[in-house]
Amino acid sequence: MSLNIENIRGEFPILHQEVNGRPLIYFDNAATTQKPLAVIEALSHYYKTDNSNIHRGAHTLADRATRYYENTRSLLQSFLNTKEVEEIIFTKGTTEGINLIASTYGRKFINAGDEIIISAMEHHANIVPWQMLCEEKGALLKIIPISDMGELDIEAFDSMLSSKTKLVSIVHVSNTLGTINPVEEIIEKAHAIGAKVLLDGAQSTSHLEVDVQSLDCDFLVFSAHKLYGPTGLGVMYGKREILDSMPPYQGGGEMIKEVTFEKTTYNELPFKFEAGTPNIGDVIAFGKALEFINKNGKNAIKAHEDELLEYATVQLSKIKGFIPVGTAKNKISVISFNINGMHPFDVGMMLDANGIAVRTGHHCTQPLMQRFGIEGTVRASFSVYNTKSEIDSLVASVSKIAKIKNK
CATH class of the missing domain: 3.90.1150.10 (Aspartate Aminotransferase, domain 1)
Structure with missing residues (x-):
């Protein structure tokens, strides 16, 4: 084509x-891609004709807004080839996705003496949350070195892996160098010793076909604004069984089934991780960005x-x-x-x-x-x-x- x-x-x-x-x-x-007219017009159209909160309303505007919003989630399921649409969580961006995982999965499953592996080419957003978690938990953060060409030292990575390794959080594509990392190999080796793998897909989703089932990654995070979509919006993918095991990130509306002063029960996926009124207009507009990519x-x-x-x-x-x-x-x-x-x-x-x-x-x-x-x-x-x-x-x-x- x-x-x-x-x-x-x-x-x-x-x-x-x-x-x-x-x-x-x-x-x-x-840093950010520009936006096609279809994305800009979709955002304007939502506020002109469909502005309403979603999921809970019984009126026509709420129904339309909900359908358009959830249509983008369905487009993302196809875009990433997730097993289930409920494995798509909307966030504020790549940074919030990583922080969400560190704050929920990390706090529940990372303990003193455990090890997390990242690389020397990570964005600060994939460094600082793990430093904070390691300080809190008494875990150890290990760094994969890189060559003068800007490629990962896979032999060094191999030597780092052990039964203490609980998580590997790696950038799929370097935002600074453009390096495409061998994430298939990294995921396979990490899974062999029982570790989970998070991919920072902020750059890869813009340029590469990313199939999460084929990759077998446990988490993937990225931002809409690097994919011709609006700013302030991101996506977190996680395998259902892992997401089900994680506590909510924030408390509030939508993420609950029932609230009493004695006990609160949490909602099903994906809503457990989407507290409060979401970024409805931008999610709808992001759907047009995905359609632009699919069209071309x-x-x-x-x-x-x-x-x-x-x-x-x-x-x-x-x-x-x-x-x-x-x-x-x-x-x-x-x-x-x-x-x-x-x-x-x-x-x-x-x-x-x-x-x-x-x-x-x-x-x-x-x-x-x-x-x-x-x-x-x-x-x-x-x-x-x-x-x-x-x-x-x-x-x-x-x-x-x-x-x-x-x-």
């Missing part, structure tokens, strides 16, 4: 503007992004003073780099002056920056609506910037 990129670009209103007198080139997709095809989108990555990698590598950070063999469409002798913030500001939006800094992966001995990087990340001509503009701008310090 070949994509008509110009037609796709026409679906994204934000792309058709000038920044600093230049046509906007948006290469900050790993995940494999076709990935093929286009892979082509952009290969082209940009070759062209940027020709620039004197260009220093790539993260050169794994298996990557998604992310290029992190520095220019010899220049601070990444300065490079980012110069690119912005040319209308090119990139991310600069540590990308919420400070331990990873320390591993490479740098303060941060410039990160260009590509999505389905980006083009080779935009990359040509990036290369031309980076080349001019590099000449300032590398004559």
Whole structure:
């Protein structure tokens, strides 16, 4: 399936503007993707015509809102190939999903002397909750080292696994390096010694086919806003038998069956983990983002992004003073780099002056920056609506910037 990129670009209103007198080139997709008009209009339509609380109302607006809301959950079941629709839990984002698991599964099942394994390339959201849990429980946090190319040291991981390992929480795809980790192998090895596995899918769900039954992961978390959907919304998948064993994350409405002052009984999945009025409008709008992906095809989108990555990698590598950070063999469409002798913030500001939006800094992966001995990087990340001509503009701008310090 070949994509008509110009037609796709026409679906994204934000792309058709000038920044600093230049046509906007948006290469900050790993931070958040832009939204197609269908998503924007769905959000507006909900508040104009269907605004109502869901599940408990007996009137027409409540019925419509509930059906549209739950339709998105059904789309997600297909998107992830979950065994049951009830294994889809709506959250505020990837960060809340990880914190939910740490606060419920972690507090119930992690004990003093137990071990949790993460990697050296984790986002802060997949580091800090486990540090907090380990401090509280007296457990030990172990870190899988990485190579200079930005690939996991699987032999080191193998040596860490033991009967004390209770959880492996690993990023599927690095937001900073673009590295695709061998999660199938990690899951199989962790399960062999009885450990559960959580995948941070914030980047992988945007670029790869993710089949949770095939992967056999125990948990998966990701954010809607990296999938052409609204901000402030995320998804947590968990195997039913594990979710059933976990206590609720928050108390309040919807997550209960019956409340008395003597005792409260909790609701069934997924509502046990969805206390209070949910983010109804954004969930409905996210359904349109999933339909956009399905319409264009995940494999076709990935093929286009892979082509952009290969082209940009070759062209940027020709620039004197260009220093790539993260050169794994298996990557998604992310290029992190520095220019010899220049601070990444300065490079980012110069690119912005040319209308090119990139991310600069540590990308919420400070331990990873320390591993490479740098303060941060410039990160260009590509999505389905980006083009080779935009990359040509990036290369031309980076080349001019590099000449300032590398004559």
